[in-house]
Amino acid sequence: MTAVRVVLPAHLKNLAHVEGEVTLHLGGERDLEVTRQALLDALESAYPVLRGTIRDRATGKRRAFVRFYACQEDLSNEPADVPLPAAVVAGSEPFLIVGAMAGG
Amino acid sequence: MTRVRILAGTRKGAFVLTSDGSRAKWDFSGPHFAGWEIYHLKGSPADPDRIYASQNTGWFGQLVQRSDDGGATWQPVGNDFAYATEPGTHLWYDGTPRPWEFKRVWHLEPSLSDPDEVWAGVEDAGLFRSRDGGVSWTELTGLRTHSSGPGWQPGAGGLCLHTIILDPARAGRMFTAISAAGTLRSDDHGETWRPVNRGLHDEGTLPEEEPEVGFCVHHVEMHPSRPDTLFMQKHWDVMRSDDAGETWREVSGNLPSDFGFPIGVHAHEPETVYVVPITSDSLHFPPDGRLRVYRSRTGGDEWEPLTRGLPQEHCYVNVYRDAMAVDSLEECGVYFGTTGGQVYASADAGDTWEAIARDLPAVLSVEVQTIP
Numbered sequence: 001m002t003a004v005r006v007v008l009p010a011h012l013k014n015l016a017h018v019e020g021e022v023t024l025h026l027g028g029e030r031d032l033e034v035t036r037q038a039l040l041d042a043l044e045s046a047y048p049v050l051r052g053t054i055r056d057r058a059t060g061k062r063r064a065f066v067r068f069y070a071c072q073e074d075l076s077n078e079p080a081d082v083p084l085p086a087a088v089v090a091g092s093e094p095f096l097i098v099g100a101m102a103g104g
Numbered sequence: 105m106t107r108v109r110i111l112a113g114t115r116k117g118a119f120v121l122t123s124d125g126s127r128a129k130w131d132f133s134g135p136h137f138a139g140w141e142i143y144h145l146k147g148s149p150a151d152p153d154r155i156y157a158s159q160n161t162g163w164f165g166q167l168v169q170r171s172d173d174g175g176a177t178w179q180p181v182g183n184d185f186a187y188a189t190e191p192g193t194h195l196w197y198d199g200t201p202r203p204w205e206f207k208r209v210w211h212l213e214p215s216l217s218d219p220d221e222v223w224a225g226v227e228d229a230g231l232f233r234s235r236d237g238g239v240s241w242t243e244l245t246g247l248r249t250h251s252s253g254p255g256w257q258p259g260a261g262g263l264c265l266h267t268i269i270l271d272p273a274r275a276g277r278m279f280t281a282i283s284a285a286g287t288l289r290s291d292d293h294g295e296t297w298r299p300v301n302r303g304l305h306d307e308g309t310l311p312e313e314e315p316e317v318g319f320c321v322h323h324v325e326m327h328p329s330r331p332d333t334l335f336m337q338k339h340w341d342v343m344r345s346d347d348a349g350e351t352w353r354e355v356s357g358n359l360p361s362d363f364g365f366p367i368g369v370h371a372h373e374p375e376t377v378y379v380v381p382i383t384s385d386s387l388h389f390p391p392d393g394r395l396r397v398y399r400s401r402t403g404g405d406e407w408e409p410l411t412r413g414l415p416q417e418h419c420y421v422n423v424y425r426d427a428m429a430v431d432s433l434e435e436c437g438v439y440f441g442t443t444g445g446q447v448y449a450s451a452d453a454g455d456t457w458e459a460i461a462r463d464l465p466a467v468l469s470v471e472v473q474t475i476p
Contacts, residue, residue, distance in 0.1 A: 011139060011164055015180065052183045053164040058206060065163040099163045 002026045002034055004084075005094040006043060012054070012097070016047040021094055034089045036068065037080040054097060069096040108431050109174065109473040110449075111155065112441055113142035116465035118157055119447075120175040127437055127451040130460045136178060137169065144211050144426055145175075147473040151219035156238055158209040158224070166208050168224075168238045174475075181238035185209070185226055188243040194228065195257040204228045204248065211426060213268035223294075225265030229256060229282045231294060244294040247280065252299060252317045259283030259320045259339070266425055267324050273331045279349060284320035287336070289349050300349030304338065322365045323425040327374035335377050335404070337367040337425070342379055344404050355404020360391045366428035370453060371436040375403035378430075378438060378454060380423040389420035397440070399454050413457030414448065421446070426469035433474060441467025 006022045013019065024042045026034055044051045051057065054066050060080075062068070067076045071085045071093050087093035106125040112118065117135025136142075140159045148154040157169040157178070166185065169178040191204035207227040215221035224232040224241065230248045232241040247265075256263060267281035276293040279300075286301040304319045320339035327333060336343040336352065340363050343352045356362035361381040370376035377400045383391045390396060395414040398407040421444035431437035438450045445464035450457045 009163075011161070015167070049167075049180045052166065056165070057184050058186055063163065063165060 002089055003091045004034060004039055004042075004088060005091055006039065007094045007096045008050075009097060009099040011099065012050060015049050015053065018047070022046070023091075034084050035081050036075070036078065036084060036095075039084065039095060040080075065100040067098045067100050069098060070094070106433065107475040108433065108437065109147070109152070109475060110429075110439055110447065110460075111145040111147065111157075111175065111469075111471045111473070112447055112461070112464065112467055113145050113157070113426075113469040114441075114445070114465040114467050115141055118142040118145055118159075119461065119464060121447065121460060125433055127431075127433075127449060130449075132461065133175070136175070140167075141208075142468065143208060144469040144471070146212050146214055146471045147174075148214040148219040148222075149216050150214075152473050152475045154214070154219040154237075156212040156214060156222050158212055160208045166206075168209065168212070170238050182234065182240050185224070185230075185232055185241055186243070187230060187248065188245050189249060192249070193254055194263055195255060197258065199257075201254070204230070206230070207262065210264045210266045211268055213270060216270055216272055223268050223270075223278075225268050225280060227262045227264040228258075229263045229265040229285065231265060231268070231280060233294065246290070246294065246296045247288060250288070250297050250299075252285070256282065256285040256317060267321070269324060269326050269334075271326070271331045272328045277331075277348070279324060279326070279334070281321040281324050281336075283322070284339070285317045286319035286321050287324060287334075287349055300345075301352070302350065303345075303352035304343065305341070306339070323367050325367050325369045325377075327369045330374045333374065333403075335367050335369060337364050337379055339363065339385060342367065342404060355400070357400070357405035357407055359398055359407050360396075364423075365425040366423055366440065368428045368430055368438060368440075370438075371430045371432040372434075373401070373436075376401050376453070377404060378428065379407075380428070380440065382422060388422040393417055393419050395419040395421065395442075397438070397454055397457075410450075410454040410457070412455065413450075413459075419444075424468055426471075427467050429470050429472040431472045431474045437472070439470050439472055441470040443467065 110121040117138045119134035121130045123130045143158045145157040153174045155171040159167040193201035196202035211225040213223040220237045231244045269279040271277035288297040289300045322337045332348045334345045342356045345352045368378040394416045396409040421442035428440040441447045443466040447461040449460045
């Protein structure tokens with residue numbers, strides 16, 4: 001079992017009725033590679049209201065104005081099935097979901 | 105005691121204003137869903153406590169919210185608007201084919217009789233229905249897959265299905281309007297559709313004399329007592345039909361401009377119609393900087409300006425297509441919202457107006473509930 005910390009943007013915190021970070025427990029009894037896909041699947045499973053707000057419901061792709069960061073790196077354009085950084089998997093660094101700075 | 109509830113959708117949230125039947129003092133709540141674009145809210149005619157809201161941003165996409173207590177509290181319901189068949193293509197602005205892609209819900213139309221049934225008009229143009237209070241949505245594919253669909257082209261705001269009218273007298277009949285395809289009618293509960301645009305003209309832009317589609321219809325309204333009569337504010341031209349859309353004729357008459365977005369019909373006088381003329385397609389503000397609602401008591405052609413209480417100088421706001429509504433009190437109330445954030449109310453059928461909200465974000469929609 002892996003405890004991954006996730007930081008949501010303010011609008012999605014309000015939607016999900018959470019404050020601060022979200023902690024997701026991934027893996028269960030079997031070893032699960034902690035990828036962005038697995039993290040977002042777990043996030044949407046825990047908070048169904050977030051379905052469609054981070055990934056397009058039809059295509060499953062990252063919404064254009066949503067970005068992903070961790071460990072000082074922009075992971076937005078990394079493939080969804082690539083393992084997340086070890087520090088995120090270890091829970092020492094959060095995975096940041098950020099609304100892009102655009103518009104007004 | 106009868107109450108009136110105004111549901112205002114804005115660029116940055118929803119607002120609910122309530123009053124008793126005097127409509128003299130308004131209680132204000134909001135913003136609900138602060139920071140999100142609320143394209144439309146509408147209450148169920150069968151249960152006024154049931155309200156649906158379309159919530160969207162470019163960042164986080166589409167949500168639908170439902171209230172079961174008259175707008176005091178809300179819960180997000182379903183947001184899976186998946187086209188039910190291969191999306192196919194429509195025309196892009198440059199005339200090239202473009203795949204259909206869901207973007208947002210423009211309009212929510214609750215059933216006349218079932219609070220759990222609600223219709224959604226979306227961009228790119230499609231019609232969805234929920235029968236479980238907005239939890240799940242199913243596309244009525246007959247509209248999008250109409251043979252004319254590959255030739256539909258977006259208006260400036262996108263290829264949006266923005267108007268849904270349910271005929272209260274003829275079961276299964278409904279109308280939709282799409283920018284810039286035109287008006288379509290179904291007589292079988294939305295299963296199949298046909299364009300009803302004969303008599304509409306967009307001079308200089310259409311190669312055929314009587315094209316089936318290709319009209320930038322901005323809004324259509326029906327009076328429930330005369331369901332065969334429709335009033336339309338088109339990109340240019342104010343039109344009416346007296347045969348359920350089979351034919352249309354222009355009733356712009358003496359309007360200072362026949363460009364505009366909303367159109368409304370008096371609750372008790374089916375020949376009394378309201379429009380808000382806008383200078384032109386490139387100048388989306390009132391002629392001469394004077395905000396005037398025009399009223400016709402003759403079903404069009406002859407229009408009178410209504411100005412008392414409205415700014416008559418330095419006013420450069422617009423009024424969007426879904427941002428005008430009427431209540432059904434004995435003295436009909438008329439309401440509209442502006443891109444400048446004002447909501448204007450008239451408790452005397454338009455003779456006098458008052459700004460009941462002045463500094464909201466740009467108003468996208470106004471609906472009114474008359475609650476017994």
